[in-house]
Amino acid sequence: MGSSPNSLNGQPPDSPSVPAIFTDVNVVPEQDKNQLEQLIANLEGEILQLRQKQNLFDKKRREALNKLIDMKGSIRVFCRVRPYLMKSRRKIREPISTGSEMIVVRSSGIRKEFNFDKVFPQEASQEEIFVEIAPLLRSALDGHHVSILAFGQTGTGKTFTMDGTNDQIGIIPRALEELFSQASLDKSSSLNFSMSMLEVYMGNLRDLLSPKPPYRAYEAATRYNLNIQTDPKGLVEIEGLTEVQIPDFGKARWWYNKGKRVRSTSWTNVNEASSRSHCLTRITVFRRGDALEANTEVSKLWMVDLGGSERLLKTGATGQTLDEGRAINLSISALGDVIAALKRKRGHVPYRNSKLTQILKDSLGDGSKVLMLVHVSPCEEDVGETICSLNFAKRARAVESVKELPEELKKHRERRIVELEKDMREAEEEIQKITKQIQKAEFLLSENKKLFSTPNKSFEAAEKNLQGPNEDLKEVIRTTQKSEKASRRSVGSSLPRFMTSTVASRQRQSIAEREIVGKVTSLQSGTRNSVQLSGSQSLSFSDFRFKSIVRSSNKKTRHGEMNANLTVSPKCKDLDLKVPSLPRSKMVTSSDPNLRVTLCRHKRRMSDFI
Numbered sequence: 241m242g243s244s245p246n247s248l249n250g251q252p253p254d255s256p257s258v259p260a261i262f263t264d265v266n267v268v269p270e271q272d273k274n275q276l277e278q279l280i281a282n283l284e285g286e287i288l289q290l291r292q293k294q295n296l297f298d299k300k301r302r303e304a305l306n307k308l309i310d311m312k313g314s315i316r317v318f319c320r321v322r323p324y325l326m327k328s329r330r331k332i333r334e335p336i337s338t339g340s341e342m343i344v345v346r347s348s349g350i351r352k353e354f355n356f357d358k359v360f361p362q363e364a365s366q367e368e369i370f371v372e373i374a375p376l377l378r379s380a381l382d383g384h385h386v387s388i389l390a391f392g393q394t395g396t397g398k399t400f401t402m403d404g405t406n407d408q409i410g411i412i413p414r415a416l417e418e419l420f421s422q423a424s425l426d427k428s429s430s431l432n433f434s435m436s437m438l439e440v441y442m443g444n445l446r447d448l449l450s451p452k453p454p455y456r457a458y459e460a461a462t463r464y465n466l467n468i469q470t471d472p473k474g475l476v477e478i479e480g481l482t483e484v485q486i487p488d489f490g491k492a493r494w495w496y497n498k499g500k501r502v503r504s505t506s507w508t509n510v511n512e513a514s515s516r517s518h519c520l521t522r523i524t525v526f527r528r529g530d531a532l533e534a535n536t537e538v539s540k541l542w543m544v545d546l547g548g549s550e551r552l553l554k555t556g557a558t559g560q561t562l563d564e565g566r567a568i569n570l571s572i573s574a575l576g577d578v579i580a581a582l583k584r585k586r587g588h589v590p591y592r593n594s595k596l597t598q599i600l601k602d603s604l605g606d607g608s609k610v611l612m613l614v615h616v617s618p619c620e621e622d623v624g625e626t627i628c629s630l631n632f633a634k635r636a637r638a639v640e641s642v643k644e645l646p647e648e649l650k651k652h653r654e655r656r657i658v659e660l661e662k663d664m665r666e667a668e669e670e671i672q673k674i675t676k677q678i679q680k681a682e683f684l685l686s687e688n689k690k691l692f693s694t695p696n697k698s699f700e701a702a703e704k705n706l707q708g709p710n711e712d713l714k715e716v717i718r719t720t721q722k723s724e725k726a727s728r729r730s731v732g733s734s735l736p737r738f739m740t741s742t743v744a745s746r747q748r749q750s751i752a753e754r755e756i757v758g759k760v761t762s763l764q765s766g767t768r769n770s771v772q773l774s775g776s777q778s779l780s781f782s783d784f785r786f787k788s789i790v791r792s793s794n795k796k797t798r799h800g801e802m803n804a805n806l807t808v809s810p811k812c813k814d815l816d817l818k819v820p821s822l823p824r825s826k827m828v829t830s831s832d833p834n835l836r837v838t839l840c841r842h843k844r845r846m847s848d849f850i
């Protein structure tokens with residue numbers, strides 16, 4: 241799930257295809273190798289330090305998010321009003337009106353007001369709902385158990401919210417995608433996921449992902465009655481439940497669709513495709529820190545589409561459908577009791593009253609985050625059901641709701657929330673910055689390692705290899721040699737005065753060097769201008785070979801025969817020359833804290849070029 245060590249900003253750096261002919265020219269003498277070795281060790285140390293810093297900020301971010309969610313309430317309740325459907329009878333005076341955290345039901349002279357953490361009106365999009373869910377997913381990735389439960393009257397849009405349609409994707413498929421996308425950004429730990437899906441149908445558990453055994457009826461194969469076990473630590477496990485590894489979003493989506501197809505649906509008078517059971521999707525998150533904190537944390541994310549609560553008389557249910565309805569209602573009421581007991585911090589929490597609450601036992605209590613999404617219909621004829629559902633949701637909501645807090649405490653709470661949000665943002669920004677620095681350092685490290693492993697052949701030997709058909713490349717190297725010989729007199733302190741550089745030439749040279757450093761830095765940050773060299777392959781303007789190659793290539797450019805491997809920017813031809821070869825004493829290093837790239841230039845022995 242991490243990116244390649246050489247990648248910059250998650251992108252593999254552009255590495256030029258280095259012709260073998262140039263590889264042989266890359267000669268690293270012994271003394272340079274020692275220096276290179278030191279450089280590699282420094283970079284490794286830097287990476288280690290940066291990782292430690294990254295872990296620290298990640299811890300800060302996790303703590304801030306956790307406090308933030310707890311401050312907002314670890315059991316939160318959202319309400320969503322379904323839009324009118326084609327078949328709905330619409331009255332001029334609508335019974336439901338909404339505010340951002342309030343819903344009012346008016347009918348036959350009664351007026352009831354309910355407050356929730358968030359109320360989504362009829363026109364709310366799937367995206368708007370998901371935005372509010374996303375922090376909980378982050379919390380699950382951080383190691384907390386999270387449960388997202390959709391409930392409400394039959395036909396009010398629970399399945400629409402949780403699963404959605406092809407063009408209006410719901411919470412579960414979005415969450416799957418988001419988990420993988422967040423995991424790919426998380427460089428401080430490695431995250432792996434597995435998935436299970438089950439259905440609680442008439443008090444029995446059915447594995448929705450169980451493999452289809454040959455020679456067996458499908459129904460029989462899936463109608464397992466699974467046992468729920470609780471280990472001494474209080475962790476719940478469902479015996480024999482299929483758990484599949486999901487390495488990527490595509491696989492996750494595939495398994496999810498498979499489980500969905502098995503879910504039982506049957507016909508009632510209220511909803512054409514009514515869910516007759518509770519459908520539970522569990523994503524288990526395995527979070528493993530880096531070597532510094534190597535333990536694996538396991539957390540569960542439950543996304544539950546509860547069966548429709550309904551007045552059984554109204555649905556016209558009889559026989560099995562009536563029993564299904566009763567079972568659904570019983571377990572929803574048991575869930576309400578559990579949440580009420582948790583909220584009142586009662587010693588006894590009645591988990592055992594239903595299979596649903598037994599399954600969710602370890603994901604509803606202390607340290608877990610619970611989000612209940614109550615769904616209601618906008619229609620007049622459903623007002624009774626709507627009030628029932630809203631009363632249930634109200635019971636589930638935290639007692640210490642913000643409305644009931646004294647003004648002073650409310651203000652303090654709001655201030656604290658702003659502070660925590662700021663802390664979280666700052667920590668996230670730092671993490672991003674450090675991640676980029678690590679990527680750069682890793683890139684430099686790998687480049688220098690490549691340089692280190694370059695075979696130590698002589699330049700003459702390299703020249704012997706110049707037998708290939710590429711005359712342009714040969715020409716570049718020959719010109720380089722000639723030019724180096726010719727200009728070696730200009731280097732060194734023993735040069736006659738008239739041959740030393742003028743003020744103007746020194747200025748030109750220093751501008752040129754600065755620009756090269758700039759080019760390399762921009763390459764490190766993943767921006768590909770016309771620079772085709774990796775960091776350690778850049779040439780300094782003062783390098784003889786560089787100058788001569790520039791001259792040679794410029795000449796060629798003028799004649800329109802530029803070598804395909806050489807690119808010259810129209811703006812600054814000399815400085816943008818890209819040669820996919822590696823001058824022997826050019827190493828790329830970085831200086832902490834900003835990992836600024838500098839070219840480590842070395843004095844050359846003149847014999848190197850003869």
Ligand SMILES: Nc1ncnc2c1ncn2[C@@H]1O[C@H](COP(=O)(O)OP(=O)(O)OP(=O)(O)O)[C@@H](O)[C@H]1O
Nearest residue numbers: 322323394395396397398399400511514515547548
């Ligand atoms: N927000 C919405 N926007 C558009 N259509 C919606 C919305 N909510 C629900 N619907 C539509 O209403 C119908 C019933 O929705 P859905 O099946 O999701 O209800 P449900 O609560 O899951 O029902 P049941 O409990 O019987 O399974 C579907 O046709 C669905 O597409």
